[in-house]
Amino acid sequence: MGTSQPDTSTTAQAVFERAPQQLYVGGRWVDAERGATFDVVDPSTGEALCAVADASPADGRAALEAAAAAQASFAATSSRERADTLMRAFDLLHDRIDDLALLMTLEMGKPLAEAHGEIAYAAEFLRHFAGEAVRIDGGYQAAPAGGARFLVAKQPVGPCLLITPWNFPMAMATRKIGPAIAAGCTSVVKPAQQTPLSTLAFVDILREAGLPAGAVNVVTTADATGVMEPLIRSGLARKLSFTGSTKVGRILLEQCADKVLRTSMELGGNAPFIVFEDADLDEAVDGAIAAKMRNMGEACTAANRIYVHQEIIEEFGDRLTEKMSALPVGRGVDDGVRVGPLIDEAARRKVSELVADAVQQGARVLTGGVTPTGQGYFYPPTVLTDVPRSARMADEEIFGPVAPLTPFKDETEVVAAANDTEFGLVSYVYTNDLRRALRVAEAIETGMVGLNQGVVSNPAAPFGGVKQSGLGREGGPTGIEEFLETKYIGIALA
Numbered sequence: 001m002g003t004s005q006p007d008t009s010t011t012a013q014a015v016f017e018r019a020p021q022q023l024y025v026g027g028r029w030v031d032a033e034r035g036a037t038f039d040v041v042d043p044s045t046g047e048a049l050c051a052v053a054d055a056s057p058a059d060g061r062a063a064l065e066a067a068a069a070a071q072a073s074f075a076a077t078s079s080r081e082r083a084d085t086l087m088r089a090f091d092l093l094h095d096r097i098d099d100l101a102l103l104m105t106l107e108m109g110k111p112l113a114e115a116h117g118e119i120a121y122a123a124e125f126l127r128h129f130a131g132e133a134v135r136i137d138g139g140y141q142a143a144p145a146g147g148a149r150f151l152v153a154k155q156p157v158g159p160c161l162l163i164t165p166w167n168f169p170m171a172m173a174t175r176k177i178g179p180a181i182a183a184g185c186t187s188v189v190k191p192a193q194q195t196p197l198s199t200l201a202f203v204d205i206l207r208e209a210g211l212p213a214g215a216v217n218v219v220t221t222a223d224a225t226g227v228m229e230p231l232i233r234s235g236l237a238r239k240l241s242f243t244g245s246t247k248v249g250r251i252l253l254e255q256c257a258d259k260v261l262r263t264s265m266e267l268g269g270n271a272p273f274i275v276f277e278d279a280d281l282d283e284a285v286d287g288a289i290a291a292k293m294r295n296m297g298e299a300c301t302a303a304n305r306i307y308v309h310q311e312i313i314e315e316f317g318d319r320l321t322e323k324m325s326a327l328p329v330g331r332g333v334d335d336g337v338r339v340g341p342l343i344d345e346a347a348r349r350k351v352s353e354l355v356a357d358a359v360q361q362g363a364r365v366l367t368g369g370v371t372p373t374g375q376g377y378f379y380p381p382t383v384l385t386d387v388p389r390s391a392r393m394a395d396e397e398i399f400g401p402v403a404p405l406t407p408f409k410d411e412t413e414v415v416a417a418a419n420d421t422e423f424g425l426v427s428y429v430y431t432n433d434l435r436r437a438l439r440v441a442e443a444i445e446t447g448m449v450g451l452n453q454g455v456v457s458n459p460a461a462p463f464g465g466v467k468q469s470g471l472g473r474e475g476g477p478t479g480i481e482e483f484l485e486t487k488y489i490g491i492a493l494a
């Protein structure tokens, strides 16, 4: 453990003392029914940091009732007012960035520098949707047969349920709450059990920024199914926006069918990262590290299968191994650390099982691959080569710092391999041949493509997947549409 920040625990103490740990319902911080709580654990030590309110189904119901009660008045606020609230929250996120980053690193494990980066990224969703709020448009059109006019208006969908994952606890919250507020929808947010503190802190910022009571409510719970299913089936909510695994996404889609809820689903990925023989090798190696190691590999956008042309795979493997093995692993709060712990023991066990399976099937370990002993859920940056198609990790999300290399011979073969998956979130393609770049980008079945770049996330761009990676897009010009209904008013002209 580093000793460069001896006052981290004192600072952390102060940050926790200020951090909300209750439910936020109807504009008030309240305890859960019977004062129930669950522990939030620091994944770098395995020890409890604090206890937050553990909502019951009745608490969830109260939160959704508060959202439903506030819907009409919130929809009636001016879009300028809502945009101004988002911009005040944007400023507050930046004012408090150091404390918020520390809170996030402690509950989630990512290095402080990445936590800072995430809060700046999270804030950008607020700025983006503040701009979208005041540009919600409509239309006026003559009926083709004449004699009538069409008036087209956009209206908020209504009360929303927003379920977020633990890997980007602030950005996934603002990416949903931002457009909901912009569109005039009220909501109930349920952050992941592992990382509730960032969302709670953000909602307190919204309160400070002047958001009306009931417009956003938060329930933290250790019983996601028990609390959320009745809300989804209640008839009070009109929409569910979910980011998480495809497995849970399927269950939620079924539950949403009951009351025909609108859905936005950001589900799992299995991103191919393709390096052609004409690529700039240094850029491709750096891109692979960015695509693989952001968030310790715990991202749905993480490069999950790295296909390298057979002529350059050895050189690529050497350079990648050199850089991966030099990445400092440790507690996210310590200076210079690039790789924090995984979120919990189950996540680490899965990574180590996937590596063991690949090795058993003929993959070679170039670096890493051994689970360390000691406290915290650490796993070393790992490079495997000659990973066969039959390895489990060719089909399943690794969600850890493991880069599996597989050689390929030609474009047709690698595009077929890249598309041989149920997922379709993002792909990465490295080549200096413009025609090939466009051919492959068009042929690949993903919602997003990184061409000579290892990170695609951008609040101003439409983020989302095809196939079993999801439905809908977040961010970009279409992000707000997910929270709007189109109403057409037919007008008879005498």
Ligand code: ADP
Pocket (backbone or CB within 6 Å): 163, 164, 165, 166, 190, 191, 192, 193, 224, 225, 228, 229, 243, 244, 245, 246, 248, 249, 251, 252
């Ligand atoms: P991960 O595997 O990354 O933890 P999950 O899909 O399990 O992803 O979780 C993403 C979010 O969905 C979390 O907030 C989690 O609590 C929530 N969740 C998990 N299962 C359910 C469920 N059955 N109903 C509602 N929410 C759920």
